[in-house]
Amino acid sequence: MTVLDARALGRAALARQFLLARTDAPALDVVTRLGGMQAQEPQEPFIGLWSRTRDFRPEILDALLTGRALVRLPLMRRTIHLVAAEDALAWHARHATMLRTKVLTVYRDELAGIDPDALAAAGRAVMADGTPRTTAELVGAVADRWPDRPRRPLGELLVSGVIPMVQLPPRGLWGSRAGVRNQTLAAWLGREVPPLPEDPADPVGQALLRRYLAAHGPASSSDLRAWCGLTGLPAAVKAAREELVAFRDERGRELLDLPDAPRPDPDTPAPVRFLPAFDNAILGYQDRSRIIDDAHRGLSVAGERVVLVDGRVSATWTLRGDTVAVTPLRRLSRAERAEVTEEGGALAAFLTGRESDRVALDAP
Known part of the structure; x- marks a missing residue:
């Protein structure tokens, strides 16, 4: 596998x-x-x-x-x-x-x-x-x-x-x-909420599983549970398993996925992105190590807005007046700082509605 x-x-x-x-x-x-x-x-x-x-x-x-x-x-x-x-x-x-x-x-x-x-x-x-x-x-x-x-x-x-x-x-x-x-x-x-079908194969759970994998996969059953709050959807996973493909992570855990979902080359460049508080790109997993270091995991539940650099949480950010203030969590290269500044400036303009590109990027 x-x-x-x-x-x-x-x-x-x-x-x-x-x-x-x-x-x-x-x-x-x-x-x-x-x-x-x-x-x-x-x-x-x-x-x-x-x-x-x-x-x-x-x-x-x-x-x-x-x-x-x-x-x-x-x-x-x-x-x-x-x-x-x-x-x-x-x-x-x-x-x-x-x-x-x-x-x-x-x-x-x-x-x-x-x-x-x-x-x-x-x-x-x-x-x-x-x-x-x-x-x-x-x-x-x-x-x-x-x-x-x-x-x-x-x-x-x-x-x-x-x-x-x-x-x-x-x-x-x-x-x-x-x-x-x-x-x-x-x-x-203007429509009633439909009742849950009495079906041991859990068709609604299967739909949730497929939608989750489309947005978050490959992922484990515990990741699925962390996203939806339901107890693992075992019947849904069992019923849908033949339609899915399986992998393992570095800890040996089974990860399920949709066969045709994108799995880019790991060396694909990842641009700087500013995420809002509590974004499901982070919270949608029990194991968040694919995007955030364990040392910073607490940021994901503390309401901190974060910055992705090379695909990982590498800084936090906030809006101070008309300035996007960025606090790195690691040393950023000169090129990374330039990209953070450019993307942060565009975000400042969006948030303020003015032709602002004000970014304050702390050391390191």
Whole structure:
């Protein structure tokens, strides 16, 4: 069985994440082909799309959100994701048990003894009039039935555990600081969430597996689980295995992949790319060594924005006023510093909307 080292795996990931070369594909297609984008920080998907698509403009994503082609909702790992409307409908039932279990686990004591189905029915009754509500408004409308329960756990269970909900614009629009207003996924899209098929081969899980590998492969079952938050999808993996190819990484772990997916030469040049916080190009794996050193792994969950140099996390960045400030994590060559400065200048212009190319690149 072919062994793929970290560099080979990294180049495969970059190719599928549109980070080896920007794509001309429409933003909706890019989000769909990525299997969604992590979006708990509402402005970050704009940066992720700018780094992946040519001539991306913020109004493109705004129009997809207001036009209901993309939605923001708790899904993979119970984090807010930006996903295509069709994927939200197709995937939610497969994630429903995980979403409910995670809330009930986090608030084990506060929600002990509560009937989640009764809470869901009460919440649906409130939302039936079609009015978007904040979480506090929704909890306030049902709290008289559970007066001894803290409101935050009730709210978490309502909006991310027992009712498929979306966060409505203007939340998530360019430059908006709007708070969260919730609407049911079915009401927002005008279609009910289909029930999960009773099929031991787990067809929805198989679709998730294939979509994951298309965006992140080659990858292990533990990587798949880290991305979606589901428990490995063993039935789906078993059912789809004959259609897949297998490799091993340098630690001997089996990696699965789609037969015709891109696996570029490990020496393929990788341009500098600036990534947003919590980008799934990093978080979409349990083993992130293909793109980030173990010594820096904590950056991926701390909300740090990072810079890829030669395909690996090599710096962090932030916006200070109209300047993109870059802090290297290793010594950069003169050529690398020049490329970081050029790409950072283009990002500064995008983020500020001005003809700015201000970059502050720290030593080393």
